[in-house]
Amino acid sequence: MKIQEIREIIKLVDNSSINEFSYEFDGVKVKMKKNSAGSAQPSATVQPQVAEEPAQAPAPAAPKQAEPTQAAPTEQPVQTETAEPAGASNEDLHKILSPMVGTFYQSPSPEDDPYVAVGTKVSSDQVVCIVEAMKLFNEIEAEVDGEIAEILVKDGQLVEYGQPLFLVKAN
Structure with missing residues (x-):
């Protein structure tokens, strides 16, 4: 650089x-x-x-x-501490982490339904949310096949790099 x-x-x-x-x-x-x-x-x-x-x-x-x-x-x-509470009780669950600092959105637009909810079956290449950073909307994929066990952040919330967004019960 x-x-x-x-x-x-x-x-x-x-x-x-x-x-x-x-x-x-x-x-x-x-x-x-x-x-x-x-x-x-x-x-x-x-x-x-x-x-x-x-x-x-x-x-x-x-x-x-x-x-x-x-x-x-x-x-x-500090980021590790944020990840520990969810991981401590559910070590068998896969964490979908934020790849960047930005704003978390559950749906492609405010009037659309969320990409996923708790209990939704997902495939590894399925989009589960969007993280907006500097006016760019980045689709985040599930990374594993499984079922959404928990959504760890709220719609419109600012997220940090590496922050867990979802817990997925992998198949």
Whole structure:
């Protein structure tokens, strides 16, 4: 990822109503979180094979880069904690996770019926919901054949990357 691309992402996040943004590609992970003043603070985490490029990337963006980099590892356990309560009682259920930060929608439009409800039989390639991120509507598929056991989020709710959306009793 080039420094100019990161700068453009920072500008987009600053000019939007998004408070937190996460992007991962090719072993490079960029997380931005707006501070109380409303400006984005980037942090980057990388796999060992690309350690030099991301370390240089966030440098021109903000003088407080050390704080977000330190905060990134503490954010991941928070996501894990969110996933634990559902998984602790239903370990045999498959979790459909959000692949991105965005807004969860149960149906293609407000006047349409939801894609699935509790008890609905689903196939692995069946669309179960939409996650809207930056005006793009991303269809989320079931990933496994089975039956929807529980819907973990409400329609219109903001969801985080990796947050469980559904529990599916796999066939």
